[in-house]
Amino acid sequence: MDVDALTAIAHALVSTLADVLPIAVILLFFQLVVLRRPIPHLRRVLVGLVYVVLGLALFLVGLEEALFPLGRVMARQLTDPAFLSPGAVLDWSDYGWVYAFAFAIGFSTTIAEPALIAVAFKAREVSGGAVNAWGLRIAVALGVAIAIAVGAFRIVSGTPLHLYMIAGYAIVIVQTWRAPRDIVPLAYDSGGVTTSTKAMATPGGGARGVWPWRRRSGHTPSR
Amino acid sequence: MLDTRRLGADETEQPDLAASRRAASRAWRHVWSAARLLLGTGRDLLPIVVVVAFFQIVVLRQPFPNLEAILVGLVLVTVGLALFLRGLEMALFPIGETMAEAFAHKGSLAWLLLFAFALGFGTTVAEPALIAVAGEAAKAAAEAGLITREETALARYATGLRLTVAVAVGIALVVGVLRILKGWPIHWVIMGGYVIVVLLTTVAPREIVGVAYDSGGVTTSTVTVPLVAALGVGLATVIKGRNPLIDGFGLVALASLTPMIFVMIYGMVV
Numbered sequence: 001m002d003v004d005a006l007t008a009i010a011h012a013l014v015s016t017l018a019d020v021l022p023i024a025v026i027l028l029f030f031q032l033v034v035l036r037r038p039i040p041h042l043r044r045v046l047v048g049l050v051y052v053v054l055g056l057a058l059f060l061v062g063l064e065e066a067l068f069p070l071g072r073v074m075a076r077q078l079t080d081p082a083f084l085s086p087g088a089v090l091d092w093s094d095y096g097w098v099y100a101f102a103f104a105i106g107f108s109t110t111i112a113e114p115a116l117i118a119v120a121f122k123a124r125e126v127s128g129g130a131v132n133a134w135g136l137r138i139a140v141a142l143g144v145a146i147a148i149a150v151g152a153f154r155i156v157s158g159t160p161l162h163l164y165m166i167a168g169y170a171i172v173i174v175q176t177w178r179a180p181r182d183i184v185p186l187a188y189d190s191g192g193v194t195t196s197t198k199a200m201a202t203p204g205g206g207a208r209g210v211w212p213w214r215r216r217s218g219h220t221p222s223r
Numbered sequence: 224m225l226d227t228r229r230l231g232a233d234e235t236e237q238p239d240l241a242a243s244r245r246a247a248s249r250a251w252r253h254v255w256s257a258a259r260l261l262l263g264t265g266r267d268l269l270p271i272v273v274v275v276a277f278f279q280i281v282v283l284r285q286p287f288p289n290l291e292a293i294l295v296g297l298v299l300v301t302v303g304l305a306l307f308l309r310g311l312e313m314a315l316f317p318i319g320e321t322m323a324e325a326f327a328h329k330g331s332l333a334w335l336l337l338f339a340f341a342l343g344f345g346t347t348v349a350e351p352a353l354i355a356v357a358g359e360a361a362k363a364a365a366e367a368g369l370i371t372r373e374e375t376a377l378a379r380y381a382t383g384l385r386l387t388v389a390v391a392v393g394i395a396l397v398v399g400v401l402r403i404l405k406g407w408p409i410h411w412v413i414m415g416g417y418v419i420v421v422l423l424t425t426v427a428p429r430e431i432v433g434v435a436y437d438s439g440g441v442t443t444s445t446v447t448v449p450l451v452a453a454l455g456v457g458l459a460t461v462i463k464g465r466n467p468l469i470d471g472f473g474l475v476a477l478a479s480l481t482p483m484i485f486v487m488i489y490g491m492v493v
Contacts, residue, residue, distance in 0.1 A: 005295070015351045016446075018349050018351060019346075019349065019350065019351065019444055019446050020446055021349070022345040022346060022348070022349050023342070023345065023346050023446060023447070023450065025345070026338075026341045026342055026345045026346075027318060027322065029341075030322065030334075030338050030341070031322070031325075034329075034334050034338070035322075035325045035326070035329060037325055039321070040317075040321060041317065044313050044314075044317075045313065045314045045317060045318060046314075047313060047314075048309070048310040048311075048312070048313025048314025048315070048317075049310060049314045050310070051306045051307065051309050051310030051313065051314070052306075052307055052310035052311065052314060052315060052446065053310075054303075054306055055302075055303045055304065055305070055306030055307030055308075055309070055310055056303065056307055056445060056446070057303065058299045058300070058302055058303030058306065059299070059300055059303030059304050059307060060303070061296075061299055061303075062295075062296040062297065062298070062299030062300030062301075062303060063296070063300060065292065065295075065296055065299075066289075066292050066293045066294075066295060066296020066297065066299075067271070067275075067293070067296050067297070067300065070275065070287075070288070070289075070293055071275075073288060074275070074278055074279060074283065077283050077285065078278070078282070078283065083283070097278075097282055101274075101278055101282075104274040104277075104278070105271075105274060107270065107274075108270035108271040108273070108274045109271060111267060111270050111271075112267045112268050112270070112271060112300075112304065114304060114307050114308070114311075114445050115443070115444075115445045115448040115449065117267070117308065118311055118315070118316075118445075118448060118449035118452065119448065119449075119452055119472075119475070121311075121312075121316075122316070122449075122452050122453065122456055123468070123472070125456075126456050126460070126467040126468050126471060127468050131468070162424075169417060173414065176410045176414070181469060182466065182468045182469045184409060184410055184469075185409045185468070185469060185470070185471070185472035185473040185476070186468070186472045188409060188410075188413055188472070188473055188475075188476035189452070189472045189473060189474070189475040189476045191476060191479065192439075192440075192442075192443040192448070192475040192476055192478060192479035193443065193448055193475060
């Protein structure tokens with residue numbers, strides 16, 4: 001490991017510490033001043049917090065230094081006109097591999113999402129096993145996969161974002177009425193969980209700008 | 224101990240031996256559980272490896288650039304995720320549960336709500352992703368002519384935005400905790416929120432809408448989510464008549480909803 005990697009880890013450590021420090025201060029204040037209770041298993045909790053900070057820092061460095069750059073290179077190659085259809089005029093249907101890549105990356109990165117793993121653990125615990133942790137993670141990952149694939153299509157086709165959002169929320173409203181009552185809060189929470197760690201190396205970055213016949217000018221993709 | 228002493232000189236080493244054997248078996252158990260944890264995270268990350276390898280080898284037919292760096296990165300990600308998950312069970316979940324239990328025991332609504340607000344505000348205001356988004360938003364606002372291009376105006380706008388989002392998350396947790404206590408159905412709260420989002424979208428300045436939508440996604444960090452989930456589930460568990468599955472979840476959803484509302488209001492006021 002070279003100096004660059006070490007500085008990257010140091011950077012990540014500082015930024016995760018900045019994330020954890022205010023939480024620690026608030027918890028300590030309320031625990032010691034308001035609740036006036038000693039923290040049970042203090043040593044274990046402190047060691048656990050060190051694990052959280054260290055683990056997140058390593059996780060982020062691994063993603064940013066190695067996996068995201070690779071994802072960006074792959075996205076650029078996949079959206080290269082020479083790869084898509086040599087010589088011909090490009091059409092939205094030429095982007096099949098891009099949609100497939102978007103879907104696959106959305107699925108696989110969500111399976112590895114730490115915050116989702118945490119929520120899935122909790123859901124299994126409180127439901128006494130009725131909510132299967134892997135089942136929940138796979139369901140959310142499929143949702144993200146479809147969202148990113150559709151998002152890639154939207155960027156390629158240049159169709160307006162709000163139509164997709166309105167359609168999506170309409171489906172959510174219908175499902176809220178029809179779904180079993182105890183899955184609804186979990187479903188709502190899963191939306192907030194999927195974006196916590198990854199800055200998402202989607203093909204969006206590659207698809208932006210290579211699209212020649214986009215009709216709506218001034219319409220920038222959200223990611 | 225007493226028994227071995229009575230048995231004579233030959234056996235005096237026995238306690239030491241037993242202790243070291245116990246230590247060895249404890250160390251072995253640690254190694255074993257660490258290995259199982261790493262195997263588990265390896266399984267979590269396997270889909271990424273499969274997807275990347277498939278597209279690179281079968282679809283793009285390219286060699287891997289910088290294979291060594293990618294492998295090192297993969298090891299870092301695996302070890303990092305394993306450590307985080309261990310820390311989650313040792314620290315974040317127990318803290319959330321203990322606090323929920325302690326507040327329920329104390330029985331002071333005001334302190335509980337203040338704690339909820341402080342937790343939401345405190346975890347958000349220093350969030351690196353939010354600082355980055357606020358800086359970008361200030362630049363966008365300057366380009367759109369909403370504020371002047373001076374350094375101080377940019378900084379003031381970015382800070383204002385950060386505080387707005389942090390207050391929004393604090394209020395989200397206050398509303399979420401109240402919801403758990405009162406047993407309001409989550410879908411009314413969330414749907415009501417989205418109706419407000421839609422209405423505000425039609426009147427807020429266009430430049431701020433994108434920022435507002437994105438600000439909902441940056442507030443729920445990897446550290447905050449487990450803590451907040453454990454707090455909600457913990458409260459719903461201790462309070463009589465609440466179902467942890469129905470009433471315990473929903474805080475995260477609220478924390479990604481209110482920033483949209485507050486940021487659009489901020490855009491209209493500033």
